[in-house]
Amino acid sequence: MFEVVSNEILAENLHKMVLVAPRIARARKAGQFVMVRLAQGEERIPLTIGDADPEAGTITLFIQAIGASTRKIVDTPVGGSIRDVAGPLGKETHITNWGRVACVGGGVGTAVLFPLVKALAEAGNEITTIIGGRSSRYVILAEELGALSKNLLITTEDGSLGSKGFVTGPLGEMIADPARAPKAVFAVGPVPMMKAVANMTREPGIETIVSLNPIMIDGTGMCGGCRVQVGSETKFACVDGPEFDAHLVDFDGLSDRLTSYRKEEALRHAATDC
Ligand code: FES
Numbered sequence: 001m002f003e004v005v006s007n008e009i010l011a012e013n014l015h016k017m018v019l020v021a022p023r024i025a026r027a028r029k030a031g032q033f034v035m036v037r038l039a040q041g042e043e044r045i046p047l048t049i050g051d052a053d054p055e056a057g058t059i060t061l062f063i064q065a066i067g068a069s070t071r072k073i074v075d076t077p078v079g080g081s082i083r084d085v086a087g088p089l090g091k092e093t094h095i096t097n098w099g100r101v102a103c104v105g106g107g108v109g110t111a112v113l114f115p116l117v118k119a120l121a122e123a124g125n126e127i128t129t130i131i132g133g134r135s136s137r138y139v140i141l142a143e144e145l146g147a148l149s150k151n152l153l154i155t156t157e158d159g160s161l162g163s164k165g166f167v168t169g170p171l172g173e174m175i176a177d178p179a180r181a182p183k184a185v186f187a188v189g190p191v192p193m194m195k196a197v198a199n200m201t202r203e204p205g206i207e208t209i210v211s212l213n214p215i216m217i218d219g220t221g222m223c224g225g226c227r228v229q230v231g232s233e234t235k236f237a238c239v240d241g242p243e244f245d246a247h248l249v250d251f252d253g254l255s256d257r258l259t260s261y262r263k264e265e266a267l268r269h270a271a272t273d274c
Pocket of ligand 1: 215226237
């Protein structure tokens with residue numbers, strides 16, 4: 001059992017939860033995730049390890065409560081516990097000192113971006129972080145990311161915070177300016193956003209890494225649920241990723257797979273709400 005030591009609401013439907021998990025806290029690296037199951041018989045949910053404190057033996061998870069299972073997880077109070085937390089899973093982020101790096105996060109993808117920005121900052125990179133959301137209510141971790149970045153740029157679709165528009169706006173300006181153009185780009189967020197970023201950086205040849213969020217079931221390479229097409233190869237995001245070269249990812253295929261079970265998910269939500 002994994003005890004919940006804090007459970008904070010960061011934004012609508014987004015919780016920051018700290019769990020006691022000493023072995024995972026010691027072993028985890030940026031980019032890795034855990035599979036969480038609240039109780040026997042419940043759904044297994046893949047969650048990025050947002051941060052870890054090896055001394056305290058805790059890990060931090062950012063959880064977007066959008067489905068029946070994630071809603072139950074975030075309802076676990078401080079002092080309560082989660083039955084299974086398996087990990088760390090997935091490959092760690094390849095971190096080097098590129099010099100100038102842009103880190104782009106959309107919506108809850110910003111939470112996945114956080115450990116990457118932290119690791120890139122520790123490696124001495126000069127980071128411009130660009131985060132965005134539908135409105136100010138969906139922009140998260142601005143203060144924390146601002147502390148790790150040379151520049152923090154915020155966009156919102158309704159203009160309620162930062163500049164009005166999408167994260168691709170400031171990224172495009174950076175790419176067009178030789179004095180500011182990044183040597184590498186990390187992008188995490190909705191599939192259309194990551195696809196747009198990949199299309200912007202392909203022609204100028206800027207190394208671009210995306211963290212993918214396909215459907216996962218076992219998280220260990222056994223079920224094939226998380227398969228994605230990367231170049232000419234089929235990869236399993238849970239063991240080969242979750243980070244991949246954005247210029248090789250089949251984003252349309254990923255999008256199709258993510259929406260394959262919408263009907264079943266809606267039925268489960270309806271059953272849970274009754
Ligand atoms: Fe089953 Fe990746 S989640 S193979």
